[in-house]
Amino acid sequence: MKLRALLFDLDGTLADTDRLHEQAWLEALARHGIKADHHYYQTQISGGLNPEIVRRVLPQLSQAEGERFLAQKEARFRELAARVTPLPGLLELWGWAQERGLKRALVSNAPRENAEHLLERLSLRFDLVVLSEELPLGKPDPLPYRTALQRLGLGPEAALAFEDSPSGVRAAVGAGIPTVALTTGHKARDLEQAGAFLCIPNFTDRRLWDWLKDHDPAMS
Structure with missing residues (x-):
């Protein structure tokens, strides 16, 4: 798919x-x-x-x-977090997804006030925001990701997840979604053990872009 x-x-x-x-x-x-x-x-x-x-x-x-x-x-x-900035390569990935009409969803354990605060400073607007505090279960349970897929009307094979913690990776993988992990806070081996198929320092990593090239919907 x-x-x-x-x-x-x-x-x-x-x-x-x-x-x-x-x-x-x-x-x-x-x-x-x-x-x-x-x-x-x-x-x-x-x-x-x-x-x-x-x-x-x-x-x-x-x-x-x-x-x-x-x-x-x-x-x-x-x-x-008053002067927080996007991880390197995020805006390029954002533009790549926008050009291809890909939906973008936020799936987070963060409190709503924090999420809104950060998204305003990062100047990012998502098609869907799913927050664990508004669901019966949060990460590492897969429910937040399953909820996002349901609301988007997609199967897990049509999505790619980005996470940075073992509990987040387990949540996404538990929902059946291929998951890339950012090594901003945890070691790659711990993220791989949780189920990430690729670990990267940021969104400029060539391995990520090679994967995206191979799965580019514009080339299908």
Whole structure:
């Protein structure tokens, strides 16, 4: 089947924001006496859903306290992300997809306020936005990607997903979608083990463009 849609994660995929999330999380956890580091962030936080993370790492907080913690953490992230820029090659890929009439969907665990904040700064407009917080299950469950495919009216073989975390890769692959992983926050071997067929540092990678050339709907 022809390639008809590109599905993107947000943080660490459209822009190198993972380090900003890490900084915001570590600052917030430090206020609760948790001396976390990069390894802690990668293994305990990256790619997860905020409410689940708080319940696991700060079980002493009430629901209201957890919500305040997250609101403060996300406000700090948006402050840090004021000058965020697209990953190299993203705009070229965006134009390539637009010229071919490919649908573009955002599939993210990010809170809506963060997603809107980043998309405004990146000047990107998607045909569809699917956010895990608005579904019964988020990544690593495949439901967000299955929801995107359903709303687009496509089978998984007609889509290509871009992710940056093992949990995100598992979600996309679990929905049957071929998945490319960005190595902005995790090692290639971990992303490959999760199911990514290609790992790239950014969207300028020639291997990605070779794959796109081979699956170019304009050449079918």
